Amino acid sequence: VLFTGSEERAPVALVDCNNFYVSCERAFDPSLEHRPVVVLSNNDGCVIARSEEAKQLGIRMGAPLFTCRTVVRQHSVRVFSSNYALYGDMSARVMETLGRFSPRMEEYSIDEAFLECPRLSGACPMDWARRLRAQVARCTGIPVSVGIAPTKTLAKIAARIAKKKPGSAGVCELAAHDDIDTALAGVAVDAVWGIGRRYAELLRRRGIMTARDLKGADDGWARRHMTIQGLRTVMELRGVSCLGIEDAPPAPRSILSSRSFGSPVGDPAALREALADNISTAAEKLRGRGMLASAVQVFISTGGHGPGPHHSASLTLDLPQPISDTRELIRRGLAGFDRLYRAGVCYRKAGVLLSGLHKERARQPVLFGCRAADERSGRFMEAVDAINARWGRGAVSFAAPAQAVRAWRMRRRFMSGRYTTCWSELPLARA
DNA sequence: TCTGGGGTCCTAGGACCC
């Protein structure tokens, strides 16, 4: 099915937080205003958020920190490690505020949401967007851009225009009766939602350079070369809605936990620890969703950079019955690791993927299984989760001493406080 | 010296079934 829905569809709004991670840091540290600020990926590896001032300095998205050392020093760029406790909580506050503005909303990512524009008597969507924008700023301190259009793909473009075009004051509407083509002609094809690097290359070779060109692309060609999703993108650009607002997100199909190491690790005991730590995290997430996994995939990798032999390997283990017990998942996962590990190789990353997920309530008992043992396991993990919820992550942990400082632990040299979720790190107000 | 993490969807091709 290419598209669904009625003729008279309400316009869609995309609300996008500006430079979200940087804005979170700024909300608690006004000295960061009007200065270049960047936030780094885990392990302080790459730049993943930049203030406008940092963009002006030519710092690229995804640039490894070591490649920007000079500009950082010369312009006193403020650098932060990523602080997901803070960003996650700030995101929840933004979403809660947005929820008051529409009965239908999809939390699309940590810093974006699609909202159905409510039908307002006598008020235009632009006024609604301005009020929403002011309210989010007042309640959270986070600046947002709002794009309004007949389809999600066009709303993404409108939000981009709202953010970039001088004088738009953070809001932009591409209404059905407007001259949308002129706006689309100013948007490079690789800026369209759903068009990544590979497709952009393919399209440019065919002379399709802008969103407007893509809108006029041949349907059959798009279907053949960019799958059904590519065709949907083309239709959405034409104002035909193919993507609805998913206000009840489907249950996840897999849960992944993986981390690069602070420094390379060759010692199998340390690798097992790191893997056990990832499995713990994934299993906790699994139980938090009330789900069970029926397969566990473990992987280790050296990455493609640096000297020494490179090695990447993964192994999927099917479980005899769906489980969520951390101990059993670790036991299975480590048995898999032992088959993957090569002596003398320095690894940079390890992780686990839980798949074949089912709701716990839908579990089918094993014919010759032991119900009492399953119940004991369930109560045991409940107790562990309760203790960790109360006393902090890692209060109880498996197979890895929680306090030890180890080579595989993440580097986070520029961490700000957990201002909103940790009593001892609340910001101080001075008289 | 130093390069993130967590997801989704789609397709092709092979195994297997009747």
Added chain:
DNA sequence: TCTGGGGTCCTAGGACCC
């Protein structure tokens, strides 16, 4: 000489998103 047709399920790989 001549060797079917229709389907499901699974996996790997490739594309995309933030």
